[in-house]
Amino acid sequence: MYLRDGCSLLLKLRKPSIPFVLNTNPIFNFEKPQMQNSPVPESQVVKVLKHEQDIVLALEYFKSVANFGAFKHTHLTYHVMIEKLGRSSEIDGVQYLLQQMKLEEIACSEELFIVVMNSYRRAGLADQALKMFYRIREFGCKPTVKIYNHLLDALLGENRFQMISPVYNNLKGEGLEPNVFTYNILLKALCKNGKVDGARKLLEEMPNKGCTPDDVSYTTIISSMCKFGQVEKAKEIAMRFTPVVPVYNALINGLCKECKVKEAFDLMNDMVGKGVDPNVVSYSTIISCLSDMGNIDLSLAVFAQMLMRGCSPNIHTFSSLIKGHFLGGRPGDALGLWNIMIREGVKPNVVSYNTLIYGFCSNGSMTEAISIWNQMEKNFCHPNVTTYSTLINGLAKSGNLFGALDIWNKMINCGCCPNVVAYTCMVDVLCQMSMFDQAYRLIDNMASEGCPPTVVTFNTFIKGLCGGGRVQWAMHVLDQMEKYECVPNIRTYNELLDGLFRMNRLGEACGLIREMEERKVGLNSVTYNTLMNGFSCLGMQERVLQLLGKMTVNGVKPDAITVNIIITVYCKLGKVRTAIQLLDTITAGKELCPDIIVHTSLLWGICNWLGIEEAILHLQKMLSRGIFPNFITWNVLVRGFFNSLGHMGPIRILDDILGKG
Structure with a gap:
């Protein structure tokens, strides 16, 4: 197995351009002279163009029927062909035919110009849409509110907020009156730009401008307010009118994002009370929230209620339930739900497949994950970059590094472009295989x-x-990192500090700490634990205790690892009684639950400084707290036992350990 040459290069596929040759003065030297004497009716040309699925063949017919002199294209045939090209994002073709219409003095209608605007929007070419709009009169067409709306929508689709205001002012300057569609686009633009308060003011001003807000207007405002955490204010606005299902759904989604499930249930009951039936989005939103919270049983109860009310689940409903069961450690039930979904005729999509694959990967069930991936391809559902990233990460974590490389190669070979997640997973795989040069090149290529x-x-x-x-x-x-405009964060420094201490490079570690202070990077518990463990391993126990004091002063809360390090330090210093008191205080406070690692460290200190009898007493205390020894714990006790053979009888020691003394 190997990483294929060039695997880090994205495969950029370009569609071949379609040749456009439409003769205005054709030379008829084709072997089909009969076509000149057999005029083709407009209806037949339109029918052929509409039914031909292949864009190249449709264009060939469009050209040939005119070039043979059998037909002179009309506004309708141009309209059909331009719309067909636009749907295929063949913008060069759209522009060519528009120019041809201009030469033939065929006026462009409002409907056709809207088709052109939508073609640019679909192709993500808002700039060109704007340029074409300002040439509208060249094609015998006048600007209308409807055309302006489609142009504004194209600009909004690419977040060209700075262009929307001038275009709107131009609309007003033309003496045209905005309609509800215009205002809805402006509302959406303000909301997408984070100006929710401005959108609310515009909503309130709409009636004064002779335009009553509709359901889309309210849904846009409510959804954005919920997105920005203004759920309560959104509810106040919603209660001023009779909310529709999309508005309720926006509020339910906002409440679920804040994990306010009870309020979401109350809102759903309010819907039912007002005669508004919750739809599949309403139920699926709550089910998804409950699944994410790990409340699987309640999510199933909502699912049952949904079915009882005659609301059919969709792919999102099942995906949420499946994800919840995996998170709850119930992979068997998750697979059972998948089978129910298939049986009910709900066709899986790439998102649902990815949910199932991620669930199996998270549980370490890579055989099942690969099986689902193979099934996915057989069912003609193409894996996306998320699918491949999940499999690469899962295989790497399970230790199957060659399998991860194989998935990467397959992703590249099928033309799927890696994203930053896929690249990062692959960097991890290469590092685990000690292929650091290849990992570096991969980062450089990104x-x-x-x-x-x-x-x-x-x-x-x-x-x-x-x-x-x-x-x-x-x-x-x-x-x-600076070369790539990447700012190191606390984890960057933590990894470096850990590496430096492992190599006993104390001076560089101290230099790195100074750099962190200069850059005002706040130390977290991982940093302090790394430093304390490093100093402890270097025999600098007093420095560890100083760091503990600094950690407390800076308000960084110790965790179980911190406690283990401090217990070990006290034991190394011979202050075992202090270590015991510290552990008892922590246990009594119930802020932390010291694990078997902490107790084993303390037992090591007791065995070395206080003797095996004290160690047995602590062992009994551990057992009474429900903490059971592991292999390392017994190893510490056995070593302590042999060290104390000269002080007490071996039979008595064994009896005490086994609880028979």
Whole structure:
């Protein structure tokens, strides 16, 4: 198995351009002279153009029927052909035929110009749509509110907010009156630009301008307010009129994002009370929220209620339930729901397949995940980059690095462009295989392929380098991050500090801490634990206790790892009684639940400083708290037992350990 040459290069497929040759003065030298004497009716040309699925063949017919002199194209045939080209995003063809209409003095209607505007919008060419709009009179067409609306919608689709206001002012300057569709586009533009308060003011002004808001207007405002966390204010606005299902759904979604499930249920009951039937979106939103919260049983209860009220679940409903069951550690039930979904005739899509694959990967069931992926291809559902990223990550975590490489190669070969997640997963795989040069090249290629590496990508690479003993290289990568406009975060420094301490490079570690302070990067519990563990391993126990004090002063809360380090430090210093008191205080406070690792560290100290009898007493205390020894714990006790053979009889020690003394 190997990483294919050039696998990091995205495969950019370009559609071949369609040749346009429509003679205005054709030379008829084709072997079909009979067509000149057999005029083709307009209805037949329109019928052929509409029914021909192949855009190239449709265009060939469009050209030939005119070039042979059998037909002179009309506004209607141009309209059909332009619409067909526009749907295929063949913008060059659209522009060519518009120009041809202009030469033949065939006026462009409002409907046809709207088709042209929609073609640009579909192709993501709002700039060209605007340029074409300002040439509208060249084609014998006058601007209308309807055309303006489609232009504004094209600009909105590409978030060209700075262009929307001038176009709207131009509309007013033409003496045209905006309608509800115009205002709805403006409302959406304001909301997408984060100006929700401005959108609310516009909503209130609409009636004064002779335009009554409709359901779309209210839904746009309510949805945006909920998105920005203004759910209560959104509810106040919604209660001023008779809300429709989309408005209720927006409110339910807002409440669910804040995990206010009870309020979401109350709102659904309010819907029913007012005679508004919740739809599949209403139920699916609540089911998704409950599934994410791990409340599987209640999500199933809502699902049952949904069925009882005659509302059929869709793919999103089942996907949410399946995800919830995986999160709840019930993969068997998740697969059962999948089978029910298939049986009920709900066709899986790429999102639902990805949910199932992710669930199996998270549970380490890679055989099942690969099986679902194969099934996906057999059912003609094409995997996307999320599918491949999930499989690569899952295989890497399960230790199947060659399998991860194989999936990467298949992704590249099928023309699927990696995203930053896929690249980062692959960097991790290559680092685990100690293929650091290849990982570095992959990161370098990301920027050139329009997918620049993120801080997560660099953190993954730095972690791999440090784990492989390449700390100096990792430090060099830290300096290079600036080249890619990536700012190191606390995890970057934590990985580097861990690597430096492993290599006993104390001076560089201290230099890195100073750099963090200069950059005002706040230390977290992981940083303090890394530093304390590093100093402890270097025998600098007093420095560890100083760091603990600094950690407390800075308001960073200790965790179980911190406690284990401190217990170990006290034991190394011979302050075992202090360690016991500390552990008892933590246990009594119930803020932390010390695990078997902490207790094992303390047992090591007790065995070394206080003797095996004290260790047995602590063991009994552990057992009474429901903490059971593991292999390492018994190993510590056995070593302590042999060290104390000179002080007490071996039979008595064994009896005490086994609880028979």
